[in-house]
Amino acid sequence: MLAVKTSRLSKVFGDVVAVDGLSLEVKQGEVFGLLGPNGAGKSTTIKMLTGLLSPTSGTIEVLGRHPTDQELLTSVGYVPQDLVFYGHLSAKENLELFANCMEVENAKERVTELLRLFELYEAKDRRAAVLSGGQKRRLNVAIAFLLTPQLLILDEPSAGMDPQSRNMLWEILEGMREESNITVILTTHLIETADRLCNRVAIVDHGKVIAIGTPSELKGKGKDGEILEIVLNNSPPDLMGKLNDYDVEITEHMIRFRNLDTFSELPKIVEKLNGLIPKESIRSFNIRQKTLEDVFIAHTGRSLRE
Template identity: 45%
Template structure:
């Protein structure tokens, strides 16, 4: 469903992503892990057509996503995105936020109504559908954003730190709901997270990137075996070191950039 071949991105003399390659199969939950500043956000920008690679190729659902504006537009129709920072309209209700998304993605009205009801019930938001989003808790907002990402029945869903800041109960609930849709609809899920226990629990396979280079790829069990560790967190530290990294990415800017592309 996703194929990345020799992908690189440089900014002047700095190489943010350095010749990485990987494949993600249909219906797979794939965790893309790395320390802050490792190149994760730059990679997601390229995968979601927000940024042109310096070199390399990207295929999404068999489509060369970098081959001209027409292919980029078709590729965008095949995926949904949920970035770290909130992107909901707080003055609109939960249902209105989803209805707007349906219009932007040209989901037929009758189909959208049915899909919205099903998603709001699955994510346990149906009883709050007519409440303004600014009155939602943090966990409710994240569930609504992920429900919105599923609304147009994407083949691929990109989740960038989807459970950041949520309590363990909310995290477990959210992943149970995502896994249910992943299994029922065979949606490919490409996620980033700093919660290694989460990645170990939900991901079928994991890729680790550090300083722009791919350093590991396989199932959590395979990566633990390779590093001689008992947990994925220990394996991650063995592969990437223990020094503290700074984060410079701006997910909100990514969402604004993506919205601008759709309006063109």
């Protein structure tokens, strides 16, 4: 059984097509990421998976069931993008309240355990409203961990977290997966989150999947997966027709070779550039691995952050 299967899923709000024919299959035990810029339709997709929104068209199965099936209430954990807790209650009281609603066994112990795990113990008696940004995000996530879900859905879990909180969350998630083969679906607009955490990533834009695969598949697995960036002190000379053998992008102060197998291709490139660009005008010469950002740019012509 798949953890999630969607088929030609769409959601239209008036004249906005938020999700546009999304077909996805998420296997059990995977950490699956939806990576895309703001407005790509990630939260709308998640809200349909959790039964909060009904699709305009298409079908969804979550753990083999319809998203609104009551059985899913205890097997799916959901952390919404917006913070959901009571500001006038303390961190501890919030967890206790939600534990009661969810009929968590050994609630008292579980709450203490989560306060410690999410490093909220020191702050447990402080009103949630006055916690720091990172603490608020952690409390929001901790609530979803009251039960050990089969499927955990996290909408932008790392947004607004400082790097330390972020690392801690990743460690908690990795630990849980080792213990319980939990499936995780998360959305993010952050390259690093998708790359570091996900077994598979679907890059989405305008409600559509534009690329899908493991991070290393998407980046080209080392072979043809490198980028050479030559930064210049001044605008490059007219190189029209001179670098046709390569996938090259030329901007105001940069010549970027994409999809290179640098080790075998570099000598020829250097030889070629020798006659074209004076050595003094080269400010830096940098070879790096392709990132998921490069994959996004290659498909859309835009950067993720724009």
